[in-house]
Every structure is written in C-alpha cells, then in structure tokens.
Amino acid sequence: MSGRRLAAAIVLATAMAVAGPAAVAGTCDAPADDTFIAFGLPRVAAKLKAREPVAILVLGTASSLDYGTDPAGRAYPARLLTELRKLRPVPTVTVVNRSIRQETAAAMIKRFDQEIAATRPDLVIWQTGSTDAVSRVGVSEFGDALGTGIDLVHRRDVDLLFVTPQFMPQAAAVSRFGDYVDYMEQVAQSRRVPLLNRYDIMRHWSESGAIAMDPAGKPEKLKLIDTVQACVAEQLARAIAAAVSDDAPEGRDRTAAKR
Amino acid sequence: MPAPVPAFLRLFLRPDPTPLAGGGRDLRIDLARGLALVFIFLNHIPDNIASWVSNRNWGFSDATEIFVFVSGYSAMLAYGSIMQKSGFARATASVLRRVWQIYLAHLILFIFFVAQIAYVSANFDNPMFAEEMNVGPLLERPDVILLQAVLLRFKPVNMDVLPLYIVLLAAFPAILWAMLRAPFAALLGTILLYVVARRFDWNLPAYPEGGWFFNPFAWQILFVLGAYCAVTRGHGFWRRLQPATVGGLAAIYLVFAFAIVLTWHHPPLTAFVPAWLNAWLYPIDKTGLDTLRLAHFLATAYLTVLLVPPGAKWLRHRALTPLMLCGRQSLHVFCVGVFLSFAAHFVLTVNGSTNIAEILVSLLGIIIMIGVAALVDWYKLSEKGPVTAVAVRGGAE
Numbered sequence: 001m002s003g004r005r006l007a008a009a010i011v012l013a014t015a016m017a018v019a020g021p022a023a024v025a026g027t028c029d030a031p032a033d034d035t036f037i038a039f040g041l042p043r044v045a046a047k048l049k050a051r052e053p054v055a056i057l058v059l060g061t062a063s064s065l066d067y068g069t070d071p072a073g074r075a076y077p078a079r080l081l082t083e084l085r086k087l088r089p090v091p092t093v094t095v096v097n098r099s100i101r102q103e104t105a106a107a108m109i110k111r112f113d114q115e116i117a118a119t120r121p122d123l124v125i126w127q128t129g130s131t132d133a134v135s136r137v138g139v140s141e142f143g144d145a146l147g148t149g150i151d152l153v154h155r156r157d158v159d160l161l162f163v164t165p166q167f168m169p170q171a172a173a174v175s176r177f178g179d180y181v182d183y184m185e186q187v188a189q190s191r192r193v194p195l196l197n198r199y200d201i202m203r204h205w206s207e208s209g210a211i212a213m214d215p216a217g218k219p220e221k222l223k224l225i226d227t228v229q230a231c232v233a234e235q236l237a238r239a240i241a242a243a244v245s246d247d248a249p250e251g252r253d254r255t256a257a258k259r
Numbered sequence: 260m261p262a263p264v265p266a267f268l269r270l271f272l273r274p275d276p277t278p279l280a281g282g283g284r285d286l287r288i289d290l291a292r293g294l295a296l297v298f299i300f301l302n303h304i305p306d307n308i309a310s311w312v313s314n315r316n317w318g319f320s321d322a323t324e325i326f327v328f329v330s331g332y333s334a335m336l337a338y339g340s341i342m343q344k345s346g347f348a349r350a351t352a353s354v355l356r357r358v359w360q361i362y363l364a365h366l367i368l369f370i371f372f373v374a375q376i377a378y379v380s381a382n383f384d385n386p387m388f389a390e391e392m393n394v395g396p397l398l399e400r401p402d403v404i405l406l407q408a409v410l411l412r413f414k415p416v417n418m419d420v421l422p423l424y425i426v427l428l429a430a431f432p433a434i435l436w437a438m439l440r441a442p443f444a445a446l447l448g449t450i451l452l453y454v455v456a457r458r459f460d461w462n463l464p465a466y467p468e469g470g471w472f473f474n475p476f477a478w479q480i481l482f483v484l485g486a487y488c489a490v491t492r493g494h495g496f497w498r499r500l501q502p503a504t505v506g507g508l509a510a511i512y513l514v515f516a517f518a519i520v521l522t523w524h525h526p527p528l529t530a531f532v533p534a535w536l537n538a539w540l541y542p543i544d545k546t547g548l549d550t551l552r553l554a555h556f557l558a559t560a561y562l563t564v565l566l567v568p569p570g571a572k573w574l575r576h577r578a579l580t581p582l583m584l585c586g587r588q589s590l591h592v593f594c595v596g597v598f599l600s601f602a603a604h605f606v607l608t609v610n611g612s613t614n615i616a617e618i619l620v621s622l623l624g625i626i627i628m629i630g631v632a633a634l635v636d637w638y639k640l641s642e643k644g645p646v647t648a649v650a651v652r653g654g655a656e
Binding site: 101102171176187203206215221 | 386
C-alpha cells in the first residue's frame with residue numbers, strides 16, 4: 001500500500017468512525033460495514049446482461065432449510081427470488097436448495113462436483129461455518145476445506161458467494177463462531193469471493209433491538225424465524241444485486257485458476 | 260590465562276553468571292501482564308464493545324502473545340533463581356507444584372462452564388438455532404466429556420489459554436536447564452521447533468476433533484523467547500541491532516498492520532488493498548501462531564523495550580498501581596477474569612446486550628479483578644510476615 005493510499009485509508013476510516021453507522025430505516029437494514037460486498041459475480045452479471053436464465057444452487061446446513069410446512073418457517077432460499085424481483089428486473093431465475101443439516105465444510109465439498117453437475121448452476125451460494133464451529137473442526141482445517149470448495153466451483157467457471165453462520169447471543173457461550181466468521185472473511189478476501197456476513201448483520205439486528213433473538217412462546221418463535229429468514233433473503237438479494245452491478249470489483253481469483 | 264572464546268561460540272554461552280534474583284522487579288513486566296489480563300477478560304466476553312480498547316484492534320497479535328511471552332520471562336526469573344540457589348531438583352519441584360495449581364484452577368473453571376451451558380441450553384431453545392445451540396454431545400455424555408476435560412483434550416470456549424500455560428510450564432524444567440547453560444542454543448531450538456511444527460502440522464490432539472486451539476508446539480516460541488530475554492537481560496543479541504534501523508522497520512510494520520486491521524472494521528477500505536497483498540496476507544492463522552502475528556508481537560516488544568527504560572518514572576505513577584497489582588498476581592486474576600467473562604456474558608444475554616450494558620459490565624469486571632489482586636497481595640504479605648515480605652521475589656506467578 002503506497003503512502004498516499006494509506007493516508008487516504010486512514011482519513012476515510014476516521015471520517016467513517018466520526019459519521020457512525022449509516023442511518024437505518026427498515027427492520028432488515030444493517031450498517032454499510034456489515035453489508036459491504038467486496039467482489040463481483042461475473043457469470044451471473046453476464047447472464048443478466050444477456051437476459052438469459054440464471055440458475056442458483058444453495059449449499060448450506062440447517063439454517064438454510066425450511067422449518068416445518070408453515071409458510072412462516074420457509075428459509076431464505078425459498079424467499080430469495082421474491083426479494084430479488086423487488087430490487088431489479090430479472091429474467092427466469094431458478095433456486096435449487098441442496099442443504100443438509102449438520103454438514104461440515106469438509107463434508108459438503110465432497111458433494112460439490114455431483115451437485116454442480118446435476119443442477120448446472122451459474123451461482124453457488126455456500127452457507128457454512130456453523131457446524132464446523134459447533135463440532136470444533138480446527139479453524140485452519142475449515143479454511144482448507146473452504147479453499148478446496150472455491151477451487152471446485154471456480155474450476156467449472158461458476159460464481160460463488162459465501163454466507164457466514166447465524167448469530168445468536170447465547171450461542172457464543174458454546175462455540176467460538178467469531179473465529180470461524182473471521183477466517184471465512186479472510187479466505188474470501190484472499191480468493192476474491194463475495195461474502196454475505198449474515199453473522200455480523202444478525203448481530204446488528206440483535207444488538208440494535210431491531211429483532212429480539214430469544215422470544216419465549218411458540219408462535220413468537222415461529223414469527224422470529226419468519227422475520228429473520230425474510231430479512232436474510234432481502235440482504236442476500238441486495239448482496240447479489242451489488243455483486244452484479246457494473247462497478248463491483250472483479251470477483252474470482254484468476255491467478256489461482258492458473259495454478 | 261584461558262584462550263579467548265571466539266565471538267561466534269560466545270553467543271552460545273551464558274556470558275556472565277549474574278544471579279537471576281534481585282535487581283528489583285521490572286515494572287514493565289507487571290504492567291504488560293496486567294494489561295494483557297484486562298484485555299483477555301474484555302476479549303473473552305463475546306461481541307463486547309469494550310474490547311475495542313484491546314490491542315487486537317491495533318494489529319495482528321493480541322493479548323495472548325503478551326501473556327505467553329511475559330509468563331516465560333517471569334518463570335525464568337522465578338525458577339531460574341531457585342535453580343541457582345537450590346538446584347535443578349528443587350526448581351523442578353516448584354514448577355510442578357505450580358503446574359498442579361493451574362490444572363486445578365482450570366478444572367474449577369470447567370465446572371462453571373458446564374453450569375452455564377446447562378442453564379443456557381435449558382432456557383434458550385429455538386428451532387431456528389438448533390444447529391448453533393447443539394450442546395447435546397456436551398450434556399448427554401458426561402462420561403466422555405469429563406474424561407476428555409481432565410485430559411485437557413476437551414476445552415470449553417475461551418478456556419484454551421490455561422491448558423497452553425500448563426503444558427508450557429510442565430516442559431519448563433527442560434527449558435530452564437538448557438537456558439542456564441546454552442541460552443543461544445535453546446533459542447535456536449525453539450525456533451526450529453516452531454518452524455518444523457508449523458511445516459508438518461504438529462499439534463496436541465483435541466476432543467471431539469482437530470488439535471489444540473493454541474498449538475503448544477508453535478506458541479512455545481513466545482514462552483521460550485521470554486525465558487531467553489530474562490536470562491540474557493542486558494546482553495541479548497538484539498542489543499547489537501541498530502535501534503534506528505530495526506526500530507524504524509518495526510514501526511513501519513506496526514503502521515502497516517494497523518492499516519490492514521482498519522480494513523477489517525471498515526470493509527469498504529479493502530478497495531485500497533491490492534489483490535496480490537490479499538492473496539499473500541490471508542488467512543492469518545492464530546492456532547499455529549502465524550508468522551505475521553509473531554512478527555507483530557516482536558515489533559511491539561522491541562519498540563516497547565526501546566522506548567520504555569526499566570526505570571521510567573511514569574511506571575511508578577499511582578494511576579498504574581491497580582494494573583501492576585493485577586500483573587503481579589496473574590494466576591488468580593487470570594482465573595477470576597475467565598470466570599467473570601462467563602458471568603458477564605451470562606448477564607448480558609439474559610438482560611439484553613446493549614453497548615452501555617457491555618461497557619458497565621466490563622468496568623465492573625475490571626474493578627473485581629483489581630480487588631481480587633489486592634486481596635491476594637494482602638494475603639501473601641500477611642502470611643509471609645513483615646521480614647520476608649521485604650525481600651523482592653522474581654515474580655513466581
């Protein structure tokens with residue numbers, strides 16, 4: 001980093017610290033620092049520009065799966081298309097959800113080739129980290145699995161987007177989710193993968209009081225699932241919209257593709 | 260007259276047999292450890308706004324590095340002087356007694372952890388977080404978990420530092436023996452172990468899988484380095500480095516690390532970081548004590564030693580007394596800190612975690628830590644009686 005850039009970075013950071021988080025309006029909103037999308041999705045962007053259909057494959061764990069049959073229990077993949085349509089005109093988009101409960105990143109990547117071959121997606125949304133944190137997979141082993149997963153997806157010229165674990169205040173007593181989220185961010189940064197930081201966004205909802213994460217009664221719990229999954233879908237749609245915009249920095253790690 | 264020893268060989272020998280005891284306490288050590296203890300407490304409360312003051316937000320390394328290094332330094336002073344006075348066997352016995360005390364402290368903290376988990380899992384069940392709150396294996400198989408815990412294979416969240424300290428201290432008699440004979444060779448040995456362990460992924464096994472969160476084979480380098488600095492006080496090899504050049508490089512590195520850490524807190528700033536630098540930097544591995552972290556700690560330590568002489572007047576300022584006190588009674592304060600961070604997280608999650616509440620709970624915790632330090636200090640002084648209390652110990656904590 002050159003001296004001028006560094007100075008600019010520090011000035012910018014100070015300005016942002018003084019200004020504080022951006023004003024938030026809706027329940028689902030979060031500060032720009034939490035929702036920032038650093039890299040683009042080149043294949044999806046090209047498809048949208050050509051008005052061709054887009055196929056999305058979601059590979060995640062329990063928090064990506066519908067809870068029960070009640071529409072209020074639907075998870076974010078089932079709500080994504082509606083949210084995307086609110087933001088921009090999109091041609092045919094299909095979302096296929098192949099999430100499996102309690103799979104670690106290392107277990108998931110074993111399915112990658114098969115799932116991608118079966119669904120031929122343009123974009124893989126990979127939600128991971130929760131199971132690894134809970135079952136205490138080593139952070140660097142988790143990182144190795146992420147790296148292999150990125151290779152498997154990018155090798156087929158498919159776009160990839162990370163989704164970090166859910167945030168729940170009490171869960172931090174059980175597992176060190178923060179370390180896994182940090183590691184995911186670092187791997188994403190190094191390999192130029194866009195990342196939806198669901199953990200930081202949900203933490204903001206929880207701490208700002210926008211959404212109470214520990215309601216008591218059963219109907220309230222179902223209401224919470226409804227609210228959170230709808231908001232995650234909205235944030236994911238915004239992330240995809242930001243990643244396909246013309247000014248998104250180039251996604252993918254071209255040097256690694258050659259390695 | 261004996262033949263002069265060649266300069267290269269002289270590096271390997273302890274240049275002069277200065278006794279390790281005496282010379283008064285190095286207040287910088289007490290202060291560094293007091294700060295590290297407070298920072299560790301703040302960082303162990305998950306998602307705590309008050310942890311912004313801790314050094315992990317300034318660069319790559321955090322309070323754990325300080326704690327391990329300073330522990331090695333003061334272990335050398337304390338047990339080194341016992342070895343010089345009463346021999347190797349006596350020093351080993353003292354070390355092992357300490358290891359046992361820390362082990363017991365760890366087990367007591369483990370009981371608090373289980374109590375907290377049992378309460379949390381009984382009171383916060385929501386199908387949405389079934390995966391994140393999956394404590395089943397923990398509570399359903401006490402036979403397995405208890406056994407794994409006493410073997411130090413299963414370690415609750417944020418209870419990884421004491422087990423690291425236990426194994427490092429258990430290995431300390433060997434370090435002590437080597438350090439008092441050939442400090443430079445011991446230093447080369449520790450560097451070699453660090454490099455080889457990182458290269459071949461050596462780590463102690465953990466339960467249910469993987470290795471220790473703080474890999475002892477990597478983190479030992481800080482502990483042994485601390486011991487080396489204690490044994491070569493005043494004539495370590497770094498004294499021959501050019502302070503202006505090395506200090507300048509260290510300062511540049513710290514500024515660089517600070518700039519990178521800013522991009523973690525304000526992701527839009529990542530636009531300023533070139534792709535090749537991202538690819539080179541990340542991921543930064545805490546388990547194996549990434550070289551970037553180690554370098555960051557060394558740069559911080561070098562500049563601190565350069566800028567703060569042992570006799571600096573401000574070290575005796577009254578405002579620093581509470582921190583010094585914490586640094587002197589570090590084992591007690593550390594354990595109380597871990598317990599308080601459990602308690603603080605508990606209080607925050609039950610009552611709702613707002614930024615104000617986080618700051619208040621953090622301040623209260625620090626006050627309790629200082630109170631405990633003062634109490635332990637008073638116990639020790641009153642038990643020793645007025646005569647021996649005057650003699651300055653090397654800091655066996």
